[in-house]
Amino acid sequence: MAGNGPRVTKRSLNAYIDELHQKIASLQQNGERIDPSPLSPDYAEDRSPDLKHDSPQLSRSSVHDHEESHQLHQEIEDPASGLTNPLSTGPPAFMSADNGRTFYLGTSSNWSFARRVLSLTHEHIYQEALPTGALIFDGATYDLGWDGLRRSHSTAEPPAVPTYDHAMYLINVVKFRCGQLYHLFDESEFMANLQEFYSEPKPNATTGLWYVHFLLILAFGKGFVKHKVQGNRPPGADYFVKALEMLPDVIVLHEAPIESTEVMCCIALYLQALDCRSSAHNYIGQAMRMAMAEGMHTQMPIEYLGENMVQRCRKIWWTVYILDREMTSLMGLPQTLNDDQINTLLPTFPGSMQRTAAIGMHIRLSRIIAEINGSVYAIDGRINRNFLLRTKSALANIASLADELRRAFPLQMDREISGVSRISAYLHLLYHQCIVLATRPLLFCFLKIRFESPENCIEVLNTSRTVRNLIQMSMDSAQQIICILHSLQTEGLLETFLSFDLESIFVSTVVLLMGPAIDTRWTYPIWLEKAYTIFEEIIESGNLLAKFRRSELHLLDELLSCFPQEHPRCLSAPVSFPNNVLNNNSQVSLASSFPPSGQAQPTASTAQAQLEHDILSDPGVGVGVGVPALDDQELGFTSRLTAEQIMAVADSIESIDTEWMSNAMIEHSIW
Structure with missing residues (x-):
């Protein structure tokens, strides 16, 4: 991943620094006092406050000379501005798949890093680019069997849902696998709707937003318990595709923003599991904006909104926040939200302070990831x-x-x-x-x-x-x-x-x-x-x-x-x-x-x-x-x-x- 700039040798760099020293010496001989402390490696700690210019008023010429000399010192401190991270240097890196689609190689992405190492090694050994047919790209691992078109509720045939006992089993699996890390549904409201759904058939039981939410949770449950796949169709795909087909437009989703944000988190997390990173990143971005539009990133007033709603919104917000930070890092893209704009509190869990502490630690690690990406x-x-x-x-x-x-x-x-x-x-x-x-x-x-x-x-x-x-x-x-x-x-x-x-x-x-x-x-x-x-x-x-x-x-x-x-x-x-x-x-x-190599291997x-x-x-x-x-x-x-x-x-x-x-x-x- 070398850039196209001219090669600077160590000899030419040293010559350049010597030339800068000569210019500074010339300025000093002309009577301009130069603070020598920037040349010291301990400049930040040892700079003396009384190193000032002799005259309180400087002519325009002397000011210009002083600024030039300061710039020269800065150039010496950063010689040729040459130290770079090779993973984020030069023109942005792209790679094309066999089908002609081009993908951006994000700077901090794990996927991108492996591709860069693989490409660098192949090009060094064979003096030619790595064939793209040897690589798998975003969204190409699984086939959902869906053309991406939405169906109206009247034409969309609902999938066969499991029995109540089976549904409870799948939901509990999801709670165990995801519930300790992420908030995907509010248990009291979700389970109340579940009881109503299975209690007696109703004409519109399969048309509401909760039903879409229910299908997504079932898709996760199938993904966790089903270990055999047919072809390249992922487990739970039937439920997931029906949920997407029946998902209301964002205009309608904003009428129920709390549950809609939970739904967006479910979609993003499921797509991430299928290696559809770009789509997952887009859905979690929608969840982020929907949550912010409801003020979930603020200290929502309990006295006005009620304890249950505020606690639910805190759980939703920090799930969205963590997923957004981690998915953005996996994409190798810049973070879009400044932490200074967030002042909501951590949720509390009755009888389990450890869960609150775990969320807090998870948030701090996600922030470190974001800081590394940005620095x-x-x-x-x-x-x-x-x-x-x-x-x-x-x-x-x-x-x-x-x-x-x-x-x-x-x-x-x-x-x-x-x-x-x-x-x-x-x-x-x-x-x-x-x-x-x-x-x-x-x-x-x-x-x-x-x-x-x-x-x-x-x-x-x-x-x-x-x-x-x-x-x-x-x-x-x-x-x-x-x-x-x-x-x-x-x-x-x-x-x-x-x-x-x-x-x-x-x-x-x-x-x-x-x-x-x-x-x-x-x-x-x-x-x-x-x-x-x-x-x-x-x-x-x-x-x-x-x-x-x-x-x-x-x-x-x-x-x-x-x-x-x-x-x-x-x-x-x-x-x-x-x-x-x-x-x-x-x-x-x-x-x-x-594979065998020329290196010595253990006996x-x-x-x-x-x-x-x-x-x-x-x-x-x-x-x-x-x-x-x-x-x-x-x-x-x-x-x-x-x-x-x-x-x-x-x-x-x-x-x-x-x-x-x-x-x-x-x-x-x-x-």
Whole structure:
């Protein structure tokens, strides 16, 4: 993803800085006093208040000279404005599917990141663009069997609804799977309408907004319990399509804005599970605007509106808010709502303060995601030398939650005492995704450096201990994600319909595949094996998207294994794998997911010994497998990263690191 700008060499950069110094010296010789403190690396802390100009009144000429000299100092501090995030730099990136439709690759999107890494690797090895036939695009995984046209209530044939007992079962499944994280319906009102619907047939029982809402909840229930799919039609599709066909126009929806917002949230979440990211993002945007039009983002007066309505609106608002933040991040797009404009309170749950605390933590993590998207992944990437400093700020925000998250929502990995809490696991997964999101641009940088100059990459990487520790932190969080998901898998709590567990395992596996390509000491075969077993369970549960994601990772694995051998081997499988992945009934063996490479692999006895050791029995053991022990001056990590450890890495990022990183990126044309 290199830009089209001229290549600036280290030599020309140094010459440019020398020229600036000469200009400043010339200005000083002419009698103009220049504050030297900006040249000090400790400028922000040590700037003296009495460094003032000798004359209280300056001529226009001297003012101009002073402004010019200040500008020169600024240019020295940000040499050539060269430090950029390569994932958000230069012209916007697009990719076309086989059907001719073009898709925007959002800067912070997990999907986009994997595509950029895959494209970069393929282009380096084969000197040609990655064929789009090897990729799956937004909305192409499932087929709803719907032409998108609305039907009138008189012509729309209602689907066969389940019996009352079956409906109650499906609703309770939805409450268990979604209710701890999101508010999708008001239980008292919804269940009252359910009782009325099943009590006695009525002429208009299948025409109201509640019936549309009911069909959506049934669609979710089917998605959670039905593990076999026919072709590429998703479970619950009949209910979902009928709900969309009968959904009133937005003009009518505004007549019942409270329930309509809940309906929009249901539609968005279901579409997200089908990998229809753009459509889901649009529906949650409609929900956001509908909620704001009702003032849900404000402190709604209880004395005027009543306790029940205000509590319901708070639950709706924060569900919309969280989904909007997370879906926008998954799209890689800018956030549209400023947090300063929100002053509503958290909802309360009688007898369960933990649920309120969980919503609060979920909100704070969603805000950190938004902050990372808006800073580390700034527009055009041209954030000067602030790239690492923005990363430092993001890590500081993440660290502020570390100890509180561990204390309030313990994972309790020791299965002999108790099981893993689903809500705690989800919050910890989101927390580690924040770390990966903030640090993975460095992985992309060094993968490109590795391709550009394989003989110098390790030397360059070892030059900055801080940058190496940041990449190690990304690796450790990726391992911890797999560790948490493996624990959920053991408890039977792995989420196989909603996309969030799949997103977590996809994010972590991409990072761990990139590690050995940058430095062979970052090799984690055991963790990758655990990752692929998690993929297998999600696939066996009927998730077609997981098949495509796993196949994409297999391709990336094979491509990366071709490097850095002197004579790369040919791929053992055709590049156009997704075209036939749904029709391939043969099970891919776990061993085939690790193509042979020129790197040294563990012996059979060593691998077996590692497999026999249960990493979850001691989360501090096994993290960083293959990485040499750090000495006392280096920052080592375990899977239980504390706030102090994260802050130690963040605080180690200094100006010298930004200068070093800037030179490395200029030298290798990473912008």
